[in-house]
Amino acid sequence: DSGVTQTPKHLITATGQRVTLRCSPRSGDLSVYWYQQSLDQGLQFLIQYYNGEERAKGNILERFSAQQFPDLHSELNLSSLELGDSALYFCASSAPGHLQETQYFGPGTRLLVL
Amino acid sequence: TQLLEQSPQFLSIQEGENLTVYCNSSSVFSSLQWYRQEPGEGPVLLVTVVTGGEVKKLKRLTFQFGDARKDSSLHITAAQPGDTGLYLCAGAGEETSGSRLTFGEGTQLTVNP
Numbered sequence: 001d002s003g004v005t006q007t008p009k010h011l012i013t014a015t016g017q018r019v020t021l022r023c024s025p026r027s028g029d030l031s032v033y034w035y036q037q038s039l040d041q042g043l044q045f046l047i048q049y050y051n052g053e054e055r056a057k058g059n060i061l062e063r064f065s066a067q068q069f070p071d072l073h074s075e076l077n078l079s080s081l082e083l084g085d086s087a088l089y090f091c092a093s094s095a096p097g098h099l100q101e102t103q104y105f106g107p108g109t110r111l112l113v114l
Numbered sequence: 115t116q117l118l119e120q121s122p123q124f125l126s127i128q129e130g131e132n133l134t135v136y137c138n139s140s141s142v143f144s145s146l147q148w149y150r151q152e153p154g155e156g157p158v159l160l161v162t163v164v165t166g167g168e169v170k171k172l173k174r175l176t177f178q179f180g181d182a183r184k185d186s187s188l189h190i191t192a193a194q195p196g197d198t199g200l201y202l203c204a205g206a207g208e209e210t211s212g213s214r215l216t217f218g219e220g221t222q223l224t225v226n227p
Binding site for chain 2: 043104107
């Protein structure tokens with residue numbers, strides 16, 4: 001158990017819909033990262049938040065957005081869903097300071113868009 | 115863009131054999147992590163290597179970071195069926211702390227009893 005929690009574990013929805021994925025980081029971690037893992041693309045970095053502020057952006061679509069709240073939990077919002085958005089979405093967290101580069105992953109949310 | 119290439123992509127061996135997985139890049143990384151992932155679960159951190167030339171051992175697993183911090187290897191001795199899984203290397207960039215991880219595409223290891 002990494003200490004990172006994600007909900008829901010599974011999500012089935014239809015094209016055009018909007019969903020919200022939730023992540024709680026390990027106690028004391030300030031950074032939250034979101035990744036997408038699909039069969040043909042591997043693990044792709046989407047976005048990072050540090051203590052409530054956006055820190056880095058990766059291959060995140062404009063239809064996707066995220067935020068980190070004062071209690072440090074984070075949400076990833078996916079809208080206007082397409083079939084190709086079906087994937088595993090992982091959240092990871094890391095500690096402040098020089099230990100930031102070691103990331104601990106949650107169990108993931110499996111999204112299926114029908 | 116920093117890219118990490120892992121090889122081999124697939125590896126199927128018999129219990130008791132040794133194996134090495136390679137992770138190579140043309141970019142320099144400030145640190146490199148190895149993860150193992152089971153189907154439908156999140157990657158689990160195995161080790162972080164930081165110093166060029168560093169070698170770390172975790173029971174039957176030996177991790178090495180290249181002198182130039184561009185490549186790494188994972189060697190498993192006397193593999194067991196429980197070692198089966200997807201092994202991922204991930205590099206952290208030099209430009210910022212808390213930076214994104216760039217993942218290799220992974221090596222799917224199957225150890226047959």
